[in-house]
Amino acid sequence: MRRIIISGLLAATLAVSPVFAVNPDEVLDDPALEQRARNISADLRCVVCRGENIDESNAPIAHDLRLLVRERLVEGDSNDEVVDFIVERYGEYVLMKPNTSGANVILWAAGPALFIVALLAAGLYLRRRSQAKDTATALSSDEEARLKVLMKD
Structure with a gap:
């Protein structure tokens, strides 16, 4: 053992x-x-x-x-x-760690820049969603009656 x-x-x-x-x-x-x-x-x-x-x-x-x-x-x-x-x-x-000069600057900056853009887009979406008016309307009496008939079956 x-x-x-x-x-x-x-x-x-x-x-x-x-x-x-x-x-x-x-x-x-x-x-x-x-x-x-x-x-x-x-x-x-x-x-x-x-x-x-x-x-x-x-x-x-x-x-x-x-x-x-x-x-x-x-x-x-x-x-x-x-x-x-x-x-x-x-x-x-x-190179395991590429240089941060020349054209590589674009690659190094792309990740953080896209992350910031995604945060801004998410913030705008949530802001518009919270300010949107509720467009749902109540059912009419005919629709409520029809719904009751459908729910019984």
Whole structure:
């Protein structure tokens, strides 16, 4: 019984722990450079997996990008230079957090702007609805009699 509980706890721990796809042969000997590579990789999107960064992805292109990041760092590039090099090759799509400059300003502002427009439209609708007159009229005596006959059946 004790073994089952321990194995269950171990499986649960492994399920919620972060899993990295970095292979041991990719890891740099210099811990500082390796940490820089991990930080850069966390901000680069896998072009195949879309929702994962290249550090978490097992796709071959993510493996190639991880190696490219490490090669550029070993050559002496700064973090920004490495990111700029990869963005130049693959486009801004590889950035997990796109830049807030140029045409991207429209994308960043569109969400909040549409939310404000929706709030204003909802407010106007509710205001007009509360000010609308009640147009319902009472039933005539013939209609009431007809309704009573229909309700009895």
